[in-house]
Each structure stands twice: as structure tokens, then as C-alpha cells.
Amino acid sequence: MSANKKLYDEIFRLLYEHHKWFSESLPLIASENVPSPGVREALASDLGNRYAEGWPGERVYAGCTYIDQIELLAIETAKRLFSCEFVDVRPVSGVCANLAIYTAFTLPGDYMICLSIPCGGHISTGKMELGGTAGAVHGLKIEYFPFNYEEMNIDVDLTKKKVEELEKNGVKIKLAMFGGSVLLFPQPLKELASFLKEKGMFVCYDAAHVIGLVAGKQFQDPLREGADAVTCSTHKTLFGPQGGMIMSYEKFAEKIKKAVFPGNVSNHHLHSVAAKAIALTEMLEFGEEYAAQIVKNSKAFAEALAEKGLKVLGEKNGFTKSHVVLVDITKYGLGGDLERKLEKANIICNRNLLPWDIKEGRHFANPGGLRFGVSEVTRLGMKENEMKEIAGFITDIIVRNKDVEEVKKKVIEFRKGYQKVHFCFEPTRGAHEYIRIR
Numbered sequence: 001m002s003a004n005k006k007l008y009d010e011i012f013r014l015l016y017e018h019h020k021w022f023s024e025s026l027p028l029i030a031s032e033n034v035p036s037p038g039v040r041e042a043l044a045s046d047l048g049n050r051y052a053e054g055w056p057g058e059r060v061y062a063g064c065t066y067i068d069q070i071e072l073l074a075i076e077t078a079k080r081l082f083s084c085e086f087v088d089v090r091p092v093s094g095v096c097a098n099l100a101i102y103t104a105f106t107l108p109g110d111y112m113i114c115l116s117i118p119c120g121g122h123i124s125t126g127k128m129e130l131g132g133t134a135g136a137v138h139g140l141k142i143e144y145f146p147f148n149y150e151e152m153n154i155d156v157d158l159t160k161k162k163v164e165e166l167e168k169n170g171v172k173i174k175l176a177m178f179g180g181s182v183l184l185f186p187q188p189l190k191e192l193a194s195f196l197k198e199k200g201m202f203v204c205y206d207a208a209h210v211i212g213l214v215a216g217k218q219f220q221d222p223l224r225e226g227a228d229a230v231t232c233s234t235h236k237t238l239f240g241p242q243g244g245m246i247m248s249y250e251k252f253a254e255k256i257k258k259a260v261f262p263g264n265v266s267n268h269h270l271h272s273v274a275a276k277a278i279a280l281t282e283m284l285e286f287g288e289e290y291a292a293q294i295v296k297n298s299k300a301f302a303e304a305l306a307e308k309g310l311k312v313l314g315e316k317n318g319f320t321k322s323h324v325v326l327v328d329i330t331k332y333g334l335g336g337d338l339e340r341k342l343e344k345a346n347i348i349c350n351r352n353l354l355p356w357d358i359k360e361g362r363h364f365a366n367p368g369g370l371r372f373g374v375s376e377v378t379r380l381g382m383k384e385n386e387m388k389e390i391a392g393f394i395t396d397i398i399v400r401n402k403d404v405e406e407v408k409k410k411v412i413e414f415r416k417g418y419q420k421v422h423f424c425f426e427p428t429r430g431a432h433e434y435i436r437i438r
Contacts (some may be wrong), residue, residue: 019434024412026345030324030373034237034431036424039275048271067270074277081215086253090260090268090275091244094208094233095124104259105202108139110174119147120182135157137354149355152314156188173281179206183316185321186220193226204229212237215283216291237323237375238280243272286423297374300384304391309399333399336366344409380418
């Protein structure tokens, strides 16, 4: 056997091992989900080899007869799902969707207001010195929303006061970006949108994490609450392929379309567009039931973790109204160390900065928090009782310091009962089954 064939085989071995590992694990990363067999089939299609620059019917390339029809179906399905006038399904990620908004409605050197990263903001809204997309790529200057630690949310009165003070000092903000990476509760968009628009701001909501809950009518509805546009990922609470999407109004359509192409994408990953179309149809059919179960699960999970000794944030408002649960674990260690320890027990989550971590000298490599998300385990068919069991596995590791290998055995046994994707038309294959087509 040649060295090249050995390398080839090794790559496939590692792919298989990853699938096997995840089929025996508890995937609790809030920014991930598991797609249906239908979405996986679309991703494996020939569309992944084709080009279709531009808008359907206005392509730079030939060969788009069926591609155009699929993309138009994706657009129309998203319009139905989100009750909106305009949808662009071409962004290849949530970051690219945000960058398209920056391109369409701001110039380098303009100001944007958003959440800081420790308070739940995303790196795509980060400052230049942090390497964030907004600053480093588009050259935006960043101001932060004042944040109430107890409420775990944007402070309305302090935000208005800050904007007024900035205006007096000659700082005019062009873009307000709501949403982010850690949204425990709906944000006060409705309370601030009119005020911000009166100050001349374009108002956008980054729904990357919660768009599936928006679709399922279990979270706030940004377009009805005053947002001019909504950006999102398509693979978190919305259980599609990795990708992005923008929803807005017809009056902004041409600016957004031009910002996406030629501004931010060339070819826009056509197999992913087809897979988005499949996921959107699944969300139309099953989304409300799915989203409702996510919220039930996250609340049950948060309550169980708190009862078992962990400090779950957002207690004043019931811990969470989304898929996310955020835990301050500084009583027992630091996030990076405990993330790795949980991973050894086949419990997959991520470390996360807490709003006060930077002030207390902690950083992202080993912050004070752990972030959990229940989207994927919900799609595996788990409900409130299973959330309590998972909380037990986690606190066995963190609070009771039980043997990692013993907990891992229990996790593997527990996971045997949850192998199929739910909330889809054809649950024919294992959720993390490795499908060989060679």
C-alpha cells in the first residue's frame, strides 16, 4: 500500500471515529445541531460542485435551471416561515450575513453599538483590536450596550443615556446590532428600536442562535419589534446546514443583495442552499413543537443544575427563555479546565466568558463560565426528565468530582436510547451515523 493510500485511509478512519464518538456522547454546544437525513442528502448532492453567482434568473453561469428553482423555493419558504418581505439565502455563514449588513448600511469609520463579547456579543461584532469582523474587516468603531448583570440583558435607560451623551460628544452611531452568542432572554428591542431609529440608526438583530426559536414562535419576533433586518446562522436552533441568511423588508432588498453579491460571496455553496430549503420545510412542519420542547428542556436543565449545586445565571428571570444555559463554575474551577474534563466523560460543551470575567482577570482560554445548549439533544428526542439526568452527569463531574471513566460509561449507556433525529419527515438513519458512499 502506498503512503498516499495510507494517508487517504487514515482520514476516513478519523471521520468514522468522530461519528462513533458523537453517537456515544451528549452534544451540548449551543451553536451546534444535528441535521436530518434529508439535509445530509442535499449536502451530498452535485450542487456542491456547481457555480451560480448572482440572483436566481440573473446568474453569471449557465447550468442553473434547477439550482434557480431550488433557491427560489428556499426564499419563498423562509418568507412564509418568518412572515417577511425579503430573504437572501446566499450568505455562507452568520458572520458573512453580518458583514453584508455592515457593507450595505455603513462605511468604514462609522460607529456601531452592540453587546460586548463577555456580555454575550459575537466576535463578528468585535472591535479591530480583538480581530472582530466589524472592526478588523469593515473598519467599524464599536460602542457597547450597557448591560445589567442581574437581568442578564441590555439596560434600556442606560442605553438611551449613553447614546445621548455620545451624540453630544459628536459621535453618531449608524448601526445598532442586537442579538449575539449568549441570549438567555429576549432583548428590549421593542423598547429601544424607535428611539434608535430617531437617532438615524439602522437596527439589525443577529438571531444566529435563536432563529429556530423565532421560527417556532418561542422567542421575540425581531421584525415585528422594530428591527430593519435579521441576520442568522442556519445550523443552531434552526437545524439546517452550516450557512447564513438575511431577512428584511423590500425597501432594503437591493442594498442587501448587492452587499451579498458581489460584496461578500462569489459562489454561495449551492448544496447548502438546497439543504437550507429542506430544513426550512422541516421547520414549517415541526418548528413550533420543536421550539416549545427546547424551551421546556432548557428550563428543566437549568433548574436541575441549580438544584444540584451549580450557580446558573439568570435566576431572577427563571434562568433562561432560550436554548442556552450559562453557568458560573468558579466555585469548582475554571471553564477551560472543566470543559476538558467533561469532554473526557463524553459531555461536549464549551467554556464561556462571563460578563465580569475580564474585570476579574480571567480570559477566554480559562474563563469563569460554561455554556450549554439543549437544541441537539432535543432533536435526539430527549425531554425534561432526560435533562435532569444529564444535569446529574455534569454535576457528578463538577460538583461531586466523581471518576470520569465511570461517568463516561453511564453517558454511553444513556445515549444508546437516543440515536434517531426527531422533528423531520424521514428519520431513517442514525443521527450521528457515518454514511459511506465510496
